[in-house]
Each structure stands twice: as C-alpha cells, then as structure tokens.
Amino acid sequence: MTDFTATKRMFHLPEGMTYLDGNSLGPLPLATPQRVGQTLQDEWAEMVITGWNRAEWIHQPARLGDRIGRLIGAPEGTCVVGDTLSIKVFQALAAALALRPDRKVVLSDTGNFPSDLYIAQGLLGALGQDLELRVVAPEEVADHITDEIAVLMLTEVDYRTGRKHDMAALTAKAHGAGAITVWDLAHSAGALPVDVTGAKADFAVGCTYKFLNGGPGAPAFIFVAPQHAMQARPILAGWLGHAAPFAFEAAYRPADGIARMRVGTPPIIQMAALEAALNIWDHVDMNDLRTRSIELSERFIHAVTQACPDLTLASPTDPAQRGSQVSFHFHEGYAAMQAVIARGIIGDFRAPDIMRFGITPLYLDEADIDHAAAQIAEVINSKEWDRPEFKVRAAVT
Template identity: 65%
Template sequence: MTDFTRTRALFDLPQGITYLDGNSLGPLPTATADRVARTVTQEWGAQLISAWNTADWMAMPRALGDRIGRLIGAEPGQTVIGDTLSIKVFQALAAALHLNPGRRVILSDTGNFPTDLYMAEGLLKLLPDGFELRTVPPEDVAQNITEDIAVTLLTEVDYRTGRRHDMGALTRLAHDNGALTIWDLAHSAGAFPVHVAQGGADFAVGCTYKYLNAGPGAPAFIYVAPRHAEHAEPALAGWLGHKAPFAFDLNYIPGAGIERMRVGTPPVLQMAALEAALDVWEGVDLDALRARSLELADRLVAAVEASTDLALATPRDPAMRGSQVSFRHPQGYAIMQALIAAGVIGDFRAPDILRFGITPLYLSEGDIDHAAATLAQILDSRAWDRPEYRARKPVT
C-alpha cells in the first residue's frame, strides 16, 4: 500500500496554502531544484557541449519516455518526450490520417480542449478539400463513430467537468468501424491508472506539468502503438527524428520506431526537472492512488453540497470521472479569486466552472475539509462580491 504521508513529504508546498490545482500545474518536488542546479552547474557549466554525450542528454527523451510509459500502460520503447502537447497532437493526427487513406473525417467532441481542435483545424487547412473535423457532444461520441471516420481525437478526461471517456470501449468501437484513435492524456497521466496498450490505443499524447509535476513549460510525450511505429509519418519531420541526425542529410529519412516522433532539440533543463518529478512515482501503486483520489473527491463533494448551493458539474459515477471535482456557479470566477486570496488554490474555467484537482500524492483529508469550509464561508459571507475579485487576470 502506498504511503501518501511519505509522498507528501516529497513536495515543497508553501506554508498556509491548500493546493487543489495540481490538475493545472503540479507543485514543486523537493528534489527538483537540486537536480536542475546540478544540470546547470555540473553538466552544462562544467562539461559544456560535451554533456550531450557525457550526461546522456540526447538519450533522455527515450529514457524519460519509458518512465512515463510505465504510468500509462505502454509497451517499452513506444513513448518519447519532447516539444509541446500541441505539436504532439499535430504529429499524431497527421500520422493517423496518413495511415487511414480513403477516409477524411476526424471525430472529436465539444468538450475537448480547444488546442486539440485548433491543431486539427490547422492541419486540415493544409490538406486537399474534403477533409472534415466533426465535433459532437461528449455523450454522443459512441453513436457517431461510423464507417466514414478516419480517426477519433479525444481527451480522456474533460478539462472542465472531469467527465471521463471509456478508452477501451470507444477504441474497440473505432476499430470495429475501421477508424484509428488518438487519446489526449493531459488529465489522465498521473491521475489514475491508464492502459494504452491493453486498451488498444493507436496514439496517445500528454503533458508532464500537471499530475506529473514537472514544472511550467515541461515537455509533452507521445505514444505510438508498436503496430504503427515503423509506418507512422510524423509530418513535422525534425532533424532529431531523422535516422541519422548528425549525418546532416538534406533528405529526411525517418528514424526507427518512436524515434521518428522526435522533432527539435531536447529541453535539457526541463528534462532534469521531469526526471526529478518522476522519481516521486517510484513505489506508488496507481490503483491505490485511484482509490484514494475517489475517497478525497467524494469527501469534497459531500462537504460542499452540505454547506453550499454550488451545482456539481462532475459525474457522480466514479467510473465516469477523472481526478478532479468541478462545480458551477454564475459568479464562479469571483468566488475562485476570493478562495485563492484565502489560501485555497483551485482554478476557474469559463463560463462558470470552479475546478479542484484531487492529487493524493500531497493532499490529505484535512486539506479537503479546510477547502470545503473556506469555500462555504466565502459563499455565506459573499466575500467574493468585491471589485478586485471580479477583475479578470490574464491566467484564470
């Protein structure tokens, strides 16, 4: 059984703050600052350019990819990190369309994170006429997976409500209809057990700065199923995806397997932070993490519903939700700003969502109770009804 008291001690959490926003940006692991400093001084500073070899910088995207692969249920050697999540969505989508010629419809849902849809729209502008991005309500995805669909582009957990798609069932349905699947795991990786190989996913992408706690700007990852790895066309054919990048061949030859999904120079300092963050996961039982997450989420829902009139936006059925709890209120933004000012940090998503990440690695029952009590006090006293809490900040 995972000791969550032990894992909590592995984070540098500010005194007096209850942090329920790890679904947006994970907190700082205590080991990260020293690990990044060592990379700066002992590797970059002392070894200069030699560190690409002596410190294995060039090999880190695959090594870290495999460590993430274990958290998402991937086969060894099928996951690599680098670039941003938007870029990885673009790569996966272009590759999937190339693997499924003759079909021209991308199916997504209206709850998907906007950047995924932007990437799809941008890609389609570069393709011949006749390609289509089709979006439907999340609950209608299954009935819209038909024989004209080339690929489904779905985020497993809805970033607003926390509603969770059934990866296995939708992937089977897609394959039965001749479609491929891309799963965005931005709100899944590190939140609960994921099974991309067992579930039959064709591609999966995700970020590392949320539940994986690798810091702002941390690199994304991409998974490609073994059956596609030697045939996927990455579209963004960067030099590090070349079979022999230091041959400086003017003609692109894709690297072997997942290597072809590399694009630009690895972000070395961010990889150092990611390496330290992944150390936290050593010895963590993901099933225990999921069970604890559901316990804490249910505790928050019960406390908030008993003391406020907020409307629950997250599904009550545990099987249908990720690791966040969301509530609706017309004054959600101002309420959240007042809550943050009181030392309880969640976040707001338009138009009316107050969102709370449930992260058992460092959250306790006491944190949940304090957050619910503070929220109730703010609503009861209308402390949120002040001009400074209504003024919109650049990041919500």
C-alpha cells in the same frame, strides 16, 4: 501499499496554502532544485557541449519516455518525450490521418481541450482534401463512430468537468468501424491508471506539468502503438527524428519506431526537472492512487454540496466516470474562485461558470479537503465573492 504521508513530504507546499490545482500545474518536488542544479553546474557548466554524450542528454527523451510509458501501460520503446503537447497532437493526428487516406472525417467532442481542436482545424485546413472536423457532445461520441471516420481524437478526461471517457470501449468501436484513435492524456497521466496497451489505443499524447509535476513548460510525450511504429509518418520531419542525424543527409529518412517522433533539440533543463518529479512515481501504485483520489473526491463533494446549495456539481456523480478533479457550476464562478484563492485555497476557473479543483493524493489529505471545503462554504454563503476586486479578470484564469 503507497504511503501518501511520505509522498506529501516530497513536495514544497507553501505555508498557508491548500493546493487543489495540480490538474493545471503540479507543485515543486523538493528534489527538483538539486537535480536542475546538477544539470546547470555539473553538466552544462563543466561539460558544455560534451554533455550530449557524457551526460547522455541525447538519450533523455527516450529514457523519460519509457518512465512515463510505465505509468500509462505503454511497452518499452513506444513513448518519447520532447516538444510541446500541441506539437505532439499535431504529429499524432497527422500520422493517424495518413494511415486512413481514403477517409475524410476527424471526430472529436465539445469536452476536448480547445487547443486540440485548434490544432485539428489548422492541420485539416492546411491539408485540404475536403477533410472535416466533426465535433459532438461527449455523451454522443459513440453514436457518431461510423465508417466515415478516419480518426477519433479525444481527451480521456474532460478538462472542465472531469468526465471520463471509456477509452477501451470507444477505441474498440472505432476499430470496428476501421478508424484510428488519438487519445490526449493531459488529465489522465499521473491522475488515474491508464492502459494504452490494454485499450488498444493507436496514438496517445500528454503533458507532464500537471499531475506529473514536471514544472511550467515541462515537455510533452507521445505514444505510438507498436503496430504503427514503422508506418507512422512524421509530418514534422525534424533533425532528431532522422535515422542518422549526424550524417547530415540532405533528404529526410525517418528513424525506426518511436524515435521518428522526435523533432527539435530536447529541453535538457526542463527534462532534468521532469526526471526528479518522475522519481516520486517509483513509490506510487496507480491503483492505490485511484482509490485514494476517489475517497478524497467523494469527501470533498459531500462537504461542499452540503454546505453550499448555490453550487451545482458539474462533474459526474459516479466516481468511476470522473478523473481526479471536481468541478462546480456557479453563476459568479470567477469572482468566487478569486475570493477562495485569497483565502489560500488554490483552484481555478474555467469559462463560462466552472470552479475547478484538482484532487491529488500525492500531497493532499483529509485535513486539506476539509479545510478547503470549509473555506469555500464561507466564501459562497457570506457572498464574500461579491467584492469588486474579485471581479477583475486576470490574464490567466
């Protein structure tokens, strides 16, 4: 049984702040500064370049990949960490397309994160060959999986609304039509139980700075199903994905398995921060996390909808169909969110009109939920949001 009171004590939570934005950036684990300091002082400072061997920096991407793999149902040796999520989406989509060279269509949905769609547009445009990105409404995806589709590329949990796709069912339908699947777990990993093996996903990618609390700029991960590991073609043929990086051969030979999905030099300091964050997950049962997330989400939805008739729930009412976030439509959503933030309740805004709140049981409890709901109600019902300073758009919303 997970002790969420204990996990809350593992984070630095600023005084006077109720943090409901872990779906954008997780807060600082208390152990992170010491772990990063160790990398700076004991490893980089004292070992310098010998840290690649003595501190085993070179093996960190695989080691952390296996730790994330345990959270997403991936077998050992099928997940690796490094680079950014955009690069990992690019790699996975390119490798998936190469497995279906006779097909021309990548299917995605309007709930996918725009960056994933931009990556697909850029890749397909560069490859030519009359490739097409077909984007449909989330609820229409299943109806558009046909034998035209080369790759089904989806984000499991919609970044705006929190709507959750059925990974297993859609993957099964895609496979039945002969397509390959690429799943983005940016809003899933660390938010709810994920089983890429049980769902038979072909590729999966995700970031580590949201629910996994790895810090701003924390590296991404990629999973490749075992049956594709030796066939997946890494379009970014990076030095550290070579079969023998220190042989310095002129021609590229891909490493065996998931190691071929490594590209550039891993971000060692960021990986140290991520390692400290992952230690928290050794104390967490994902099913307990999911149960607690639903309890807190339902409490939040009930409190806000009862007190704020001007807000409309944008997330699914059925908790089984949601990730670990709750979103509301409001015609002045940006200004309202700024007013809420000014009261110490941290959520965020997503265009065109969504107020979004991450429900993260590792460091939120009933008192936090109740306090946040009460503050939101005061802002909305008093029209506190209708002040000029709250309508000035910042660079990051």
